Amino acid sequence: MPNLWIIFTTGLISGGLTCMAVQGGILATALTREEESHPMGSRAVGVAAFLVAKLMSHALIGALLGFAGSLVSLSPRTQAIGIGIISLFMIGTALSFLDVHPIFRYFVIQPPRFLTRMIRGTAKTGTWYAPALIGLFSVFIPCGTTQAMMALAAGTGNPWWGMAVLSVFVLGTAPLFFLLGISIDVIKATLKEQFGVVAAVLVMGLALINLNAAMTLYGSPVTLLSLPKTVFCAVTFCPVRVSDLEATKTPVITFWLNGYKIDNPVIPKGEEITVTLTNSAGAGCIQAFTIPALGLQEVVPVGQTKTLTFTAPDNGGELAFSCSMGMYGGTFIVR
DSSP, X not given: OOOHHHHHHHIIIIIHHHHHHHHHHHHHHHHXXXXXXXXXXXXXXXXXXXXXXXXXXXXXXXXXXXXXXXXXXXXXXXXXXXXXXXXXXXXXXXXXXXXXXXXXXXXXXXXXXXXXXXXXXXXXXXXXXXHHHHHHHGGGSOOHHHHHHHHHHHHHOOHHHXXXXXXXXXXXXXXXXHHHHHTGGGOOHHHHHHHHHHHXXXXXXXXXXXXXXXXXHHTOSOOXXXXXXXXXXXXXXXXXXXXXXXXXXXXXXXXXXXXXXESOOEEOTTSEEEEEEEESSOOGGGGEEEEGGGTEEEEOOTTOEEEEEEEXXXXXXXXXXXXXXXXXXXXXXXX
């Protein structure tokens, strides 16, 4: 599943600024009108109403996006392709922040003009609830970072995880968004430019994490994380040499909080293999042990042990395994 801490950090560092650049003008209009109509009103209360309503609407949309992604039962490799496409969209979004090329502006989806006019009209009503209404409507005028998070929510294929992704992201934007909201009169356009690179780096980093997950879930023996080690082993030597190990038909894989540990990865080709899967402390997606190339998956809850039997490929080489989201993985050596 997505790393919620990274998503929160993305919202905290870049989300407030990039979203303020898109939604700040409308919010400023609503806050100004509110203060004109209600001299005793507090701008802080208006910003808080905006943020609470925004959290509610984004949580709902996140759940709907996750639910939409769960309607179709996809094979691990199809899921990997979907995550890869989402990652490329996020990379395009990051490059649009940097104005690398005009073509990347197409990664920033614009809402229909009639909807933008309606939201701006709400901001000019001068009613005390205008900031809250704009918070609800803000889901229809997302900034580029939010769009990337929406794609990520859909990619989870789970309504609860989809809700968690957008909720955590909005919570991350809240502190900076609140500070900027109450001092919106002094915010200059240059502020966005100063942090554009930061926003791009964070979104790009999250995209690369997901791209690595897609490669792992697809069953690729080489991923972005394993590539440095592969190159190192190619030009020098690796301290662990699997060539010294005897092939086994009964490997044991232990699930830990940070991934899988296999006692012996070498298995004989063309033979029936029975893997013992022991979940000592693996929570989240680690529980769903997957062999993408064979289309196999076994869910092992924490504290339980199960076995998975399959026939090893007739050809030698590597057979990758991973969790259901491609966040953690490893390989069997078939020979």
